Amino acid sequence: MFKNKKNYAAESPKLSDNVNKEINKEIGFKDLKLSKPVMQAIADAGYENPTPVQAKAIPAVLSGSDLLAGAQTGTGKTAAFTLPILHLLAEKPAAVSRSGRPRCLVLAPTRELAAQVEESVKTYGKYLPLKSTAVFGGMSIVPQIKALRRNVDILVATPGRLLDHVGQKTVDLSGVEIFVLDEADRMLDMGFIVDIKKIIALLPKQRQNLLFSATFSEKIKTLSASVLHNPVFVEGAKRNAASELVDQSVHLVSQRLKSHLLSHLIKHHKWKQVLIFTRTKNGANRLADKLAADGISASAIHGNKSQPARIKALAQFKDGSVTALVATDVASRGIDIDRLPHVVNFELPNAAEDYVHRIGRTGRAGSSGKAISLVDKEELRYLKEIERFIKREIPKVLFDSFVPPANMPAAEPRNPLPQRQGSRKIYGERTSAAAGSRNYPPRHGYAKKQNNSKGNIAKSKVR
Numbered sequence: 347m348f349k350n351k352k353n354y355a356a357e358s359p360k361l362s363d364n365v366n367k368e369i370n371k372e373i374g375f376k377d378l379k380l381s382k383p384v385m386q387a388i389a390d391a392g393y394e395n396p397t398p399v400q401a402k403a404i405p406a407v408l409s410g411s412d413l414l415a416g417a418q419t420g421t422g423k424t425a426a427f428t429l430p431i432l433h434l435l436a437e438k439p440a441a442v443s444r445s446g447r448p449r450c451l452v453l454a455p456t457r458e459l460a461a462q463v464e465e466s467v468k469t470y471g472k473y474l475p476l477k478s479t480a481v482f483g484g485m486s487i488v489p490q491i492k493a494l495r496r497n498v499d500i501l502v503a504t505p506g507r508l509l510d511h512v513g514q515k516t517v518d519l520s521g522v523e524i525f526v527l528d529e530a531d532r533m534l535d536m537g538f539i540v541d542i543k544k545i546i547a548l549l550p551k552q553r554q555n556l557l558f559s560a561t562f563s564e565k566i567k568t569l570s571a572s573v574l575h576n577p578v579f580v581e582g583a584k585r586n587a588a589s590e591l592v593d594q595s596v597h598l599v600s601q602r603l604k605s606h607l608l609s610h611l612i613k614h615h616k617w618k619q620v621l622i623f624t625r626t627k628n629g630a631n632r633l634a635d636k637l638a639a640d641g642i643s644a645s646a647i648h649g650n651k652s653q654p655a656r657i658k659a660l661a662q663f664k665d666g667s668v669t670a671l672v673a674t675d676v677a678s679r680g681i682d683i684d685r686l687p688h689v690v691n692f693e694l695p696n697a698a699e700d701y702v703h704r705i706g707r708t709g710r711a712g713s714s715g716k717a718i719s720l721v722d723k724e725e726l727r728y729l730k731e732i733e734r735f736i737k738r739e740i741p742k743v744l745f746d747s748f749v750p751p752a753n754m755p756a757a758e759p760r761n762p763l764p765q766r767q768g769s770r771k772i773y774g775e776r777t778s779a780a781a782g783s784r785n786y787p788p789r790h791g792y793a794k795k796q797n798n799s800k801g802n803i804a805k806s807k808v809r
């Protein structure tokens with residue numbers, strides 16, 4: 347039916363390397379209790395083990411629960427909902443079978459994704475008598491109308507074109523048993539919220555809802571709260587997803603002011619638990635001492651500390667008796683604290699992957715983790731690399747209530763480098779206007795977010 351479907355399918359992403367590494371070989375597909383025809387299709391696809399999001403989502407969907415899944419493209423998310431849906435629909439034949447009346451509706455933001463998802467439905471459902479079709483804009487509606495005249499069990503659609511079909515009465519959504527919102531965040535970014543609400547109003551009240559999103563903004567939380575009932579929450583590959591789930595920001599601040607700003611942030615926000623990364627072991631020691639001198643309980647862990655000292659520091663950090671744990675990358679590897687609220691990059695790592703790894707310590711399980719990076723102008727090139735790697739710009743934040751201590755030595759004159767990055771000020775750097783005096787941010791409101799662009803590469807909006 348879709349002549350150019352192959353082109354869309356050709357764009358199908360590969361399972362990302364991160365996900366490959368995270369596949370837990372102890373959970374096999376056979377443990378997920380999927381029916382034989384589905385298992386056969388999985389074997390044909392050459393999948394050996396479920397990806398993390400599949401291992402968690404499939405049992406939840408099979409149990410009939412609503413699902414909130416944090417997963418990006420490349421995590422195997424499509425199979426995570428398609429496989430159990432095929433199982434469920436095949437197991438329980440339709441009460442009423444009528445043409446143009448799907449039992450499962452998958453909404454996707456773009457035609458490319460809709461085509462890919464329907465391709466997956468066909469691939470994984472090839473040994474089942476279930477029928478699927480996809481409707482999306484950018485092509486004639488006539489062949490879609492013809493396809494909807496036949497029995498359709500699974501309909502994959504972009505919101506606008508689906509509403510066109512609703513308007514033409516070529517689709518009847520009153521029989522939808524399972525409703526999937528795929529890449530819900532992207533749908534909201536593309537302005538589909540009104541269309542989504544219209545579509546939801548046409549669905550029967552009694553249904554299973556699955557929502558997949560790479561990010562968990564307030565808007566997504568509001569949408570999930572209105573659509574989902576007691577959802578099971580699952581998360582895909584954490585390291586890959588981390589950069590999307592965490593509320594990230596950057597304070598542009600000169601190196602010599604960083605410890606002062608950090609103490610101020612901890613005290614001002616009354617942070618109870620913050621993991622701080624430094625580049626060097628000495629730097630970690632110095633910073634922990636400085637924070638302690640500022641009245642903040644702090645310890646350092648790094649390779650030069652004995653194992654018992656590291657265990658003790660970690661235990662104190664976990665039980666809340668130590669507020670700030672200062673760590674180097676290597677020492678931090680064993681740290682696994684659920685729902686860690688704050689991560690601070692006292693210095694940016696040279697490798698962008700380390701940044702993702704560091705900030706992945708927070709924002710887990712959809713909790714609102716914050717990752718703040720203190721960035722000196724010498725580190726701006728690392729920041730650029732990181733932003734390129736995570737494919738989004740990190741908002742630059744001014745923290746106006748911060749006033750550096752009066753006894754600070756004047757900034758050392760340096761080679762002329764930009765004092766302003768666009769509209770961003772760098773704390774503690776001289777400006778030509780203020781040469782000879784220190785340049786601190788102006789007092790106009792607190793923590794002003796700038797450049798809050800998402801950087802998501804939105805594909806064509808379709809109707």
Ligand code: AMP
Pocket residue numbers: 358359360361362392393394395396397400418419420421422423424425
């Ligand atoms: P998705 O995140 O759904 O876009 O899937 C990304 C890619 O991973 C697709 O090309 C799938 O064919 C592939 N894939 C999905 N599940 C598995 C698995 N369990 N093992 C290997 N590859 C998979």
